[in-house]
Amino acid sequence: MIRSVVIGTGSALPKNCVSNAELAERIDTSDAWIRERTGITQRYIAGDGETTGSLATDAARAALADAGCDIADIDLIVLATATPDRTFPATATTVQFALGGRGFPAFDVAAVCSGFLYALGTADAMIRSGMAKRAIVIGAETFSRILDWDDRGTCVLFGDGAGAFIVEAREVGDDAADDAPGILATRLHAEGEHSDLLYVDGGASTTGEIGKLRMKGREVFRHAVVNLAEVLREVLEQAGRTAADIDWVVPHQANARILDATARKLGLSMDQVVVTVDRHANTSAASVPLAYDVAKKDGRIKPGDLVMLEAMGGGFTWGASLLRA
Incomplete structure (x- = not known):
């Protein structure tokens, strides 16, 4: 394998x-x-x-x-x-x-x-x-x-x-699959019907201009908490694991309230969630690898740890990946 x-x-x-x-x-x-x-x-x-x-x-x-x-x-x-x-x-x-x-x-x-x-x-x-x-x-x-x-x-x-x-x-x-490092499971989703909740109002084939970011924050928050909790459960099921097996969650750093709400839905402690939104804000596609690198370099994520990565963004798109460090 x-x-x-x-x-x-x-x-x-x-x-x-x-x-x-x-x-x-x-x-x-x-x-x-x-x-x-x-x-x-x-x-x-x-x-x-x-x-x-x-x-x-x-x-x-x-x-x-x-x-x-x-x-x-x-x-x-x-x-x-x-x-x-x-x-x-x-x-x-x-x-x-x-x-x-x-x-x-x-x-x-x-x-x-x-x-x-x-x-x-x-x-x-x-x-x-x-x-x-x-x-x-x-x-x-x-x-x-x-x-x-x-x-x-x-x-x-x-x-x-x-x-x-x-x-x-x-x-x-x-015989070594349970403890070996690597990506164990990934699930990805999208629902284009919600594209008007988080988008940029420009594009090469529409306005010919770059455009600016537009967001309906309250609706995005609601979808984010539900979708992220569901995809985390899907990945755990695919990998044959439970939330109790997770050592760390490295989430997309959207805002602190989404991180807290998602952790509570899964019954996880915020002590298990890597948080960098306070110092980096929302860096979109960069936020998960940025946060992972910070937690690895400061010694929180160690070899052998079971780590869940998750994110949701405009589209809507969302997904999660479970890996052993």
Whole structure:
């Protein structure tokens, strides 16, 4: 049996860290208002010369170093983003070139905040089918460039950043399957009927402009809590595990209230949930790998831990993946 094993992680953030107090100087809001509703205290905003591609490249380099690999060892790049550098070519090809790679497939996946789960699921399927042996899977965003900075209900929620996994094929014997590292189960979903609840009001084939992010927050919150709890149960059932087996949940960092509500629905303690929304805000497709990298580097996630990744985003899209570190 071939299993996709995470052998390295990395992340990257823009240089500019913007606190709630600094935002309050620009828009009609306050530190207390933002903290009470979201748990966010600061976010990182990309500046001149910082792009989704450059952040993705930095995160990929860090992940390669963590794995003890170089680009010659890679035969696939899958990059999740809703804010590509250009309409085309894929930002993944920009990363491939910047890292010195050539020839192997490199492409983008667009599933907004669920993008990293979709990208990881895609890479896992390609690895298990034999199409790839070692992949860089990246989530990277510069959401600050599609925000309406006059809309205090949305612009305070998001930040920029990137996170990356190095995933490799590894043979696992049936007798060692329970304890061996790697991705155990993944489930992905979408429901396009809710696309008007979280979207960008522009596009190449509609307005010809990039557009700005629009969101009906209350409705998104309601769907998120229900959908995430359901997909986590689906993945646990697929893997033959229960919530009691989970060591850590690494969720999409939308806001603190969604994280708390989802944990309570599953009967999990918030002590088991990796939370970085306070310092990174919502970085869309970057949030799960960013949070995982933080928890791995600070020693919370250890080899052998059972870790649940989950996310929901515009579309609606949502998904979850259970892996052993």
